[in-house]
Amino acid sequence: MWTESLPFAKRFAHMTKQDKLSNSFRNQPDDRGHFGQFGGRYVAETLMPLILDLEKHYRAAQADPAFAEEFDDLLEHYVGRPSPLYYAERLTDHVRKDAPAGKGAQIWFKRDELNHTGAHKINNCIGQILLAKRMGKTRIIAETGAGQHGVATATVCARFGLPCVVYMGATDVVRQKPNLFRMKLLGAEVISVESGSGTLKDAMNDAMRDWVANVDDTFYIIGTAAGPHPYPELVRDFQSVIGREAREQMLERTGRLPDMLVAAIGGGSNAIGLFHPFLDDPEVEMLGIEAAGHGLDKEHAASLAGGKPGILHGNKTYLLQDEDGQIDEAHSISAGLDYPGIGPEHSWLKESGRVRYDSVTDTEALEAFQLLCSTEGIIPALEPSHAIAAVAREAVKMDKDQIILANLCGRGDKDIFTVAEALGTEI
Amino acid sequence: MNGDRFLNRLSNAFPTDRAALVTFVTGGDPSAADTGAILDALVEGGADIIELGMPFTDPMADGPAIQAANIRSLKAGTKTADLLNIATAFRQRHPTVPLVLMGYANPMTIRGAEWFADACVQAGVDGVICVDIPVEEDDSLGDSLRAKDVAVIRLATPTTDAARLPNILKNASGFLYYVSVAGITGLQQAAQASIQEAVTRLKAGTDLPVAVGFGVRTPEQADDIARVADGVVVGSAIVEIIAKHGADAPPHVKAYVKSLSDAIRSAR
Numbered sequence A: 001m002w003t004e005s006l007p008f009a010k011r012f013a014h015m016t017k018q019d020k021l022s023n024s025f026r027n028q029p030d031d032r033g034h035f036g037q038f039g040g041r042y043v044a045e046t047l048m049p050l051i052l053d054l055e056k057h058y059r060a061a062q063a064d065p066a067f068a069e070e071f072d073d074l075l076e077h078y079v080g081r082p083s084p085l086y087y088a089e090r091l092t093d094h095v096r097k098d099a100p101a102g103k104g105a106q107i108w109f110k111r112d113e114l115n116h117t118g119a120h121k122i123n124n125c126i127g128q129i130l131l132a133k134r135m136g137k138t139r140i141i142a143e144t145g146a147g148q149h150g151v152a153t154a155t156v157c158a159r160f161g162l163p164c165v166v167y168m169g170a171t172d173v174v175r176q177k178p179n180l181f182r183m184k185l186l187g188a189e190v191i192s193v194e195s196g197s198g199t200l201k202d203a204m205n206d207a208m209r210d211w212v213a214n215v216d217d218t219f220y221i222i223g224t225a226a227g228p229h230p231y232p233e234l235v236r237d238f239q240s241v242i243g244r245e246a247r248e249q250m251l252e253r254t255g256r257l258p259d260m261l262v263a264a265i266g267g268g269s270n271a272i273g274l275f276h277p278f279l280d281d282p283e284v285e286m287l288g289i290e291a292a293g294h295g296l297d298k299e300h301a302a303s304l305a306g307g308k309p310g311i312l313h314g315n316k317t318y319l320l321q322d323e324d325g326q327i328d329e330a331h332s333i334s335a336g337l338d339y340p341g342i343g344p345e346h347s348w349l350k351e352s353g354r355v356r357y358d359s360v361t362d363t364e365a366l367e368a369f370q371l372l373c374s375t376e377g378i379i380p381a382l383e384p385s386h387a388i389a390a391v392a393r394e395a396v397k398m399d400k401d402q403i404i405l406a407n408l409c410g411r412g413d414k415d416i417f418t419v420a421e422a423l424g425t426e427i
Numbered sequence B: 001m002n003g004d005r006f007l008n009r010l011s012n013a014f015p016t017d018r019a020a021l022v023t024f025v026t027g028g029d030p031s032a033a034d035t036g037a038i039l040d041a042l043v044e045g046g047a048d049i050i051e052l053g054m055p056f057t058d059p060m061a062d063g064p065a066i067q068a069a070n071i072r073s074l075k076a077g078t079k080t081a082d083l084l085n086i087a088t089a090f091r092q093r094h095p096t097v098p099l100v101l102m103g104y105a106n107p108m109t110i111r112g113a114e115w116f117a118d119a120c121v122q123a124g125v126d127g128v129i130c131v132d133i134p135v136e137e138d139d140s141l142g143d144s145l146r147a148k149d150v151a152v153i154r155l156a157t158p159t160t161d162a163a164r165l166p167n168i169l170k171n172a173s174g175f176l177y178y179v180s181v182a183g184i185t186g187l188q189q190a191a192q193a194s195i196q197e198a199v200t201r202l203k204a205g206t207d208l209p210v211a212v213g214f215g216v217r218t219p220e221q222a223d224d225i226a227r228v229a230d231g232v233v234v235g236s237a238i239v240e241i242i243a244k245h246g247a248d249a250p251p252h253v254k255a256y257v258k259s260l261s262d263a264i265r266s267a268r
């Protein structure tokens, strides 16, 4: 399927007939980058001409078959796509043990943890670095939480020979040490961000400060489907390879579509990448999982569950904040989910009712992490461990002949120190 | 009506024979109780327009000095209500000095644009500068402010090209704030020649006064800009004095502002 090179715009048009209908869930955002009341371009004037220019170049790239061709070629031969679609038989059996008679859906995984660099993040980085190249930019910056996006960005920068600066919160530098070293090996300069809580939000602030001061030569590779328009749209489009493959693979393997999709949400890029190609398939239910941290009544990172709409990092979306609009510090055991906001399309999908959102605590995610290790021989990242916990919860309520498909968007190598510490083990 | 009074207070602030001095401090730094005396020191030192910064947890366009001021203010417990009280009290003490709120979109819009516009009117605020609402998103705040005759002060930057400029000038009021460097507050300063060229370009498109800021620290720099622009904006340098002296800052602030004001008054 990777040999066909449809331009992006056309790929989106051919997926379902419903695309052209006004009631499609797949025709967002509008011309101003708004997803209903969410999204938009809330940036300083200095950056406005840059994001308009980015949009112009993205539109040109979308219409250019050569861009799609190069993207596809790199995804196939460099990233290792398509990623497998895997039926997790032992996990399914395990879950069925506790299920009422006739219940316990088949659990399937989209294995984006097998990608080069170990997560879905690379899909987006390939797309954005190709855009940077088209625009003649000579320096790349990025923010990172778990370090997966930082590693993926450092990787594509090495691959394309561009200098790379990654902003990473000081807290995350400590808890994601392996990725810090990986980025350095790949030649990136990693700047530890001390401000605020020293996590993803603060890294993003400093990346934007860098960008505003280096407007002429610098391309900002944002790591999730958030930020000012057109980032939420283009990150979604690049990540939608996950859902497009999954849809085709599922049809090929089972002759039907899954009954439910599940994905973990930090900013929401792996989730929107899986969901978007299915949004106009009404029979497919979707569940986005936020990080409930210590619990929704304590410190957490579930902005849809515990936040309200506001403006941060260039877009309007649900945010954890106080009554004055001051942003709260998020908490999750998973650095990649430790963010007080969420991509604007998810805010819109929540309000439109098309996608259901729920949350999973640190403790539940840790249990799911271990469960996948022992039942399937797969060490997942802590981010998708949240999705796996939700899958186990949902599958027991579904019929045996139903299919639940989760995005296994990252592998857990980076998390072994965090998990060891949480389990009280020394390594 | 009210509105004329507000807009007049701002337009009268730009004398014809010299540049105006526009000074910025972060409200609530080092505490809400201290800000009143600091604002008075700005006025006594010779500031023509006061920009009162609304603190925000994530001041993305600011450099280290103003970031730290935002954090000090929030750590001291400053709330939006405190900030509006500071403005209201300032208006009572200084009926004629223009007061502008400067800050970020989220604290300004969280209770709704209407609420914020009403709060500005009640507190005697003459204008608003919102860093992260560009003209493209103007309807999320600008319409409500204009309806209440609160000036919507626009920013132009070195990246603002000729195609964008008319959109920025449309519906702008009070004055035009030229951010002279592409970057965050408090770090670099722009070359005099580039400032002069930019001001000439901007003034060709608007009758509004043009104030120039970002990176201005010394009386000499203020003097240079005052020769070519209608206003000189100074922020980080004052905020650094407050960082150093805390609650004892007012006399130091006053002396520094006076040095700027003297330089500006002798510039032309």
Ligand SMILES: Cc1ncc(COP(=O)(O)O)c(C=O)c1O
Pocket (backbone or CB within 6 Å): A119, A120, A121, A145, A146, A147, A148, A149, A223, A224, A225, A264, A265, A266, A267, A268, A269, A270, A271, A335, A336, A337, A381, A383, A384, A409, A410, A411
């Ligand atoms: C493996 C993995 N999954 C998920 C995420 C969360 O991001 P998003 O919600 O954009 O997929 C991250 C972020 O670092 C990650 O590394």
